[in-house]
Amino acid sequence: MTTKHEPITPPTHLAQIYELLTAAYGHPAWIPDNDPLGGLVGTILSQHTSDLNSGRAYQQLVTLLPTWEAVRDAPPEQVAYAIRSGGLANVKAPRIQEALHTLTRQQQEQEDTHPLGDFLFHELKKRAPEEAWQYLRSIPGVGPKTAACVLMFNMGMPAMPVDTHVHRVSKRLGLIGANVNANQAHEVFARITPPEWVYTLHVHLIRHGRQVCHAQRPACEHCPLFIACAYAGGVSVYEERSLRSH
Ligand code: SF4
Structure with a gap:
């Protein structure tokens, strides 16, 4: 979590995931009910x-x-x-x-x-x-x-709920480390996510986890995040790309 006006520059990998997610699923309206x-x-x-x-x-x-x-x-x-x-x-x-x-x-x-x-x-x-x-x-x-x-x-405050879908998908994508548990993931997302991205990222990661990145047999071949995924096909595409670029 962050203080109210502290700007956050997201890591490049998160920025790429965010771009791919919004290209696939759009920009949902964030309308809190104040209750x-x-x-x-x-x-x-x-x-x-x-x-x-x-x-x-x-x-x-x-x-x-x-x-x-x-x-x-x-x-x-x-x-x-x-x-x-x-x-x-x-x-x-x-x-x-x-x-x-x-x-x-x-x-x-x-x-x-x-x-x-x-x-x-x-x-x-x-x-x-x-x-x-x-x-x-x-x-x-x-x-x-x-x-x-x-x-x-x-x-309407920027705090990222990490449920089972958000936890699983963000681990596979490489947004959080393999050993980061769901409670620790709240803190990680608070550090790396621009406040205005939190809601969109949350709802899209859940939707993606339910529809594509299933717990058993994720549908990697149809996944719009494939090019940015650390897990895709069981091979670390993201890590390979990083290695090639060095
Ligand atoms: S490529 Fe596969 S593991 Fe990676 S997010 Fe997509 S469905 Fe999940």
Whole structure:
């Protein structure tokens, strides 16, 4: 992660990948919804389930308990009942309530009386992305990926969520080292990615991982990134090209 106005010059390899990705998949609009608490709860609900099931669980939760204060104060079994379609309800319900209680304690310390969602929005807004990421991670149940998702999708802040697709594809492409784990990859992307590229890079790497660069049998022969890929065909094309150029 980086401070708000610090410019980043990307490595040549990343710049080439970015160019190829946008040539293949375009420039998606980055439109955050300014609802970090909704995003935080939604991301917790999305753990270990499909988007469809977690979306359903989220809708049932906000229908049954229409404010985050109501979710916080409800009996745990009522929250678990509301989110049951998302799976692991007995794990996720206390996780959500604990996060809400933590934010409430912080809000009370500051004698803030806004709705809890507004409180979190302002806490994040007043921080640089790196600090905002660390702040979210200090909330129980919020890991590096969840924190980055909230910042990127809900706040429009440059933090790169590294899920299984982003991790696998960026390793194959040689954007991160073979031994860099997903948590470390957040930090690597923060150092090398211009803030305005983060969203596009994230959504395109996921799309590419789902559609082309599958975990088993990546479709290298149809891949628009082939010429820049370190893994393509099991041969390090990128490394070979580097060697030839020296
Ligand atoms: S060339 Fe193959 S390994 Fe490299 S990104 Fe494309 S599909 Fe993945």
